[in-house]
Structure formats: C-alpha cells, structure tokens
Amino acid sequence: MHVASEQLAVRTRGRGFTDLTGSVRRFLERERCGDGLLTCFVRHTSASLLVQENADPSVREDLERFLGELVPDGDPRFSHDAEGPDDMPAHVRAALTQTSVGIPVARGQSALGTWQALYLYEHRHQGHDRSVVLQFVGTRA
Secondary structure (H helix, E strand, C coil): EEEEEEEEEEEEECCEEEHHHHHHHHHHHCCCCEEEEEEEEEECCCCCEEEEEEHHHHHHHHHHHHHHHCCCCCCCCCCCCCCCCCCHCCCCCCCCHCCCEEEEEEEEEECCCCCCEEEECCCCCCCCEEEEEEEEEEECC
C-alpha cells in the first residue's frame, strides 16, 4: 500500500475559482501513484472544493451568481461580521458546498471526466493564502 501526502499552497485572487487540476496531476506523477483514491481537503472555513465544468466559464459565473443571491453579503440576519460583510456569507457558502473531495485514480491518472476540473472556490472578496491537503492511498505505479 502506497500513501503519499502533500500540502498545496494556493493564493487566491478573491471570490471565485482557482483550478487545481494541474497541481493534482503533477502530484500523482511525482509520487508515482497507481490505482487508488485521492482525497483533497481545504483547511479553511470560508473556502471550498468543487468538481465542476472546465470548458465553459459561464457555468462558474452562474454558480457564483446563484450563491450571491442565496447568501448575499451584508445580510442583516447574520451577526458574525468580524472581518467584514462577506465574512458570515463566506462561512455559509462553504457549509453549502464541500471541504473535501474524493477522486478515484486509475493507472496514475485522476478519473475526472473530460469536462471536469477540481477547483478551490474562494468565498471571500479579498485574496487569501489557502492550504489544500492532497492524500493518495493505493498502489504505486
């Protein structure tokens, strides 16, 4: 059984999506992974991970617009605003999405579909330094 872990440092530019697919591919190659499962985990409460459409950026724009209407910044229902009007909405957005994603790996390649990518979804307006843990468990190539 082969186990490999890495912590990715990701600098976001503010609210939106950062594609991590290339970083995942390089990790799997560098660690000579074979068949198994890759778990990806974001270590923050105001960002999340999503497997989503990689070809048409309007999908990500529509997701952002939908979440913006569902959980608007500065919503008066929220009392937690220690870091500004996007603080609590960012936590709610993260709660509605996911902090961990499992991706099957076959012959050293992620099993993401042709039109899929792994994204870190930043929910704060300002850019942040984010940490994403990658852990592969499986065979060695």
